[in-house]
Amino acid sequence: MEILHTVEELRRWARERRGEGKEVGLVPTMGSLHAGHASLIRAAHESCGAVAVSIFVNPTQFGPNEDYGRYPRSLEADCKLAEAEGATVVFAPAVEELYPAGAATFVEVAGLSKRLDGTSRPGHFRGVATVVAKLMIATEADQGFFGQKDAAQVAVLRRMVTDLRLPTEIVVCPIVREADGLALSSRNMYLSAAERRQALTLSRTIRQVEKLAAAGEREANALMEAAWQSFAGEPDVRVDYIELVNWETLKPVQTGAPGSLFAVAAWVGATRLIDNAILG
Numbered sequence: 404m405e406i407l408h409t410v411e412e413l414r415r416w417a418r419e420r421r422g423e424g425k426e427v428g429l430v431p432t433m434g435s436l437h438a439g440h441a442s443l444i445r446a447a448h449e450s451c452g453a454v455a456v457s458i459f460v461n462p463t464q465f466g467p468n469e470d471y472g473r474y475p476r477s478l479e480a481d482c483k484l485a486e487a488e489g490a491t492v493v494f495a496p497a498v499e500e501l502y503p504a505g506a507a508t509f510v511e512v513a514g515l516s517k518r519l520d521g522t523s524r525p526g527h528f529r530g531v532a533t534v535v536a537k538l539m540i541a542t543e544a545d546q547g548f549f550g551q552k553d554a555a556q557v558a559v560l561r562r563m564v565t566d567l568r569l570p571t572e573i574v575v576c577p578i579v580r581e582a583d584g585l586a587l588s589s590r591n592m593y594l595s596a597a598e599r600r601q602a603l604t605l606s607r608t609i610r611q612v613e614k615l616a617a618a619g620e621r622e623a624n625a626l627m628e629a630a631w632q633s634f635a636g637e638p639d640v641r642v643d644y645i646e647l648v649n650w651e652t653l654k655p656v657q658t659g660a661p662g663s664l665f666a667v668a669a670w671v672g673a674t675r676l677i678d679n680a681i682l683g
Contacts, residue, residue, distance in 0.1 A: 404486040406493045410501070410541050413455065413494050417542040420491070425452030429544035429571065431535055434458040435475040435589035436484045439579040443548040446576050448489025450546060456485045457494040457538055459501065463509070464530030475589055494538075501537055510536045512559045512566070518653035519555040519666060520677065523643050528559045535560055536567065544571045552578045552586050554664050554679045558653050578678075580606065586678045593674040602671045604640050605678040608633040612665050616682045621659045623647040630667060643668035643675065650681065 407413050417427050428451030430443045436458075447454040458481050465471035482493050509529050515521070516528035539547060549557050561573050579587045584606035585599075594602055608630045615629055630645045649656050650664040659665065659682045666679040 404482070404490055404492060406482060406495055408494075408496055408500065410496070410537075413492075413541045416492055417453075417455070417544070420453035421543070423452075426545040427451060427542055428454045429538060429542050429547045430454065430456045430490070431538055431547065431549075432456060432458055432481075433460045433474065433589070434481045435477055435592075436481045437579075437587050437589065439550055439552065439587040441484060441488045442579050443550060443576050444485055444488035444490055446574065447546065447548045450574070453491045454489055455492050455494055455542055455544070456490040457496075458482075458485075459494070459496055459534065461501075461530055461534045462498060463502070463533055464527050466524055466526065469524070470590075470593075475592060501534060509533045510563060510567075512562050515555075515559045515562055515653055519644060519646060519648070520668060521555070521559075523668070528556065531556055532559055532563050536563060536569070539564075539569050539571045546574050547571045548574045548576060550578065551575050551681065552588070552677065552679065554650065554666060554681070555653060558650055558664075561651070584610065586676075588676060590674050590676065594671060598672045598674065601637055601640050602674075602676055604634055604637040605667055605669060605676055608645075608667055609665070609678050609680045613680050613682070616659055616665075621682075623655070623657050623659060626659060626665065630665075634669065639671075641670040643670060 420427055428447035430447050432440050460474050462471055485493050510532040511529040512532055521528045557575055585602055611633055612626050612630055627645050634642050645667050647656055647659050647665050661683050663682045668677045
């Protein structure tokens with residue numbers, strides 16, 4: 404497995420693989436890879452003949468009071484995991500490589516970028532869309548692999564790909580969870596032992612809503628009330644949002660039709676976590 408550091412190297416690699424008749428899969432990450440990332444890399448490896456995993460802590464998707472400076476970085480371990488799961492190359496650029504001095508061009512998906520996580524993290528989705536667009540343009544990837552845990556991000560990127568006529572198909576892989584149900588996240592390492600137990604409120608809430616929906620309850624007010632009651636049992640967890648939305652538009656819906664997104668975000672101590680379910 405190669406480790407590349409420049410866009411020129413990445414573009415050349417992708418063109419050579421395509422010239423060999425291989426499809427190119429792209430797995431964008433911010434590193435600190437875990438089993439959730441591993442599932443994306445495996446899916447890419449199973450579907451594509453060549454797999455690029457990017458490892459880049461993207462500064463433009465962090466707000467001024469967020470955790471960019473302390474976000475975990477573990478390139479050597481990340482490369483080992485990526486190689487073991489089938490990555491062909493790792494792309495690990497410097498900030499200056501993706502954002503040259505004086506960079507003034509950004510990609511913003513209007514409307515969608517201000518919903519769900521975009522409400523409490525202004526500019527976050529602009530940063531995500533910008534860096535993913537750069538990666539997709541450099542690789543002309545046939546498929547890009549993303550986790551359902553970041554469901555709002557998926558909606559933004561789907562719209563971006565459609566609007567910009569990018570050649571990349573968005574592939575969404577299921578949420579990977581710990582044995583106790585907590586959705587895997589690089590930020591879980593911030594949690595103390597007590598906070599780790601409190602964080603289970605998110606997955607418990609999601610399971611409760613899924614059970615209600617499976618039993619026939621589809622009214623948004625009822626599902627959201629059940630979720631609020633679940634969080635009320637853990638007063639040290641501060642809710643950011645509880646929403647039932649159309650997964651394409653991220654706009655609230657009154658009835659949870661199949662395919663609707665039920666999403667929650669909450670602060671556990673100083674750590675913000677997200678979780679969701681696609682109602683079926």
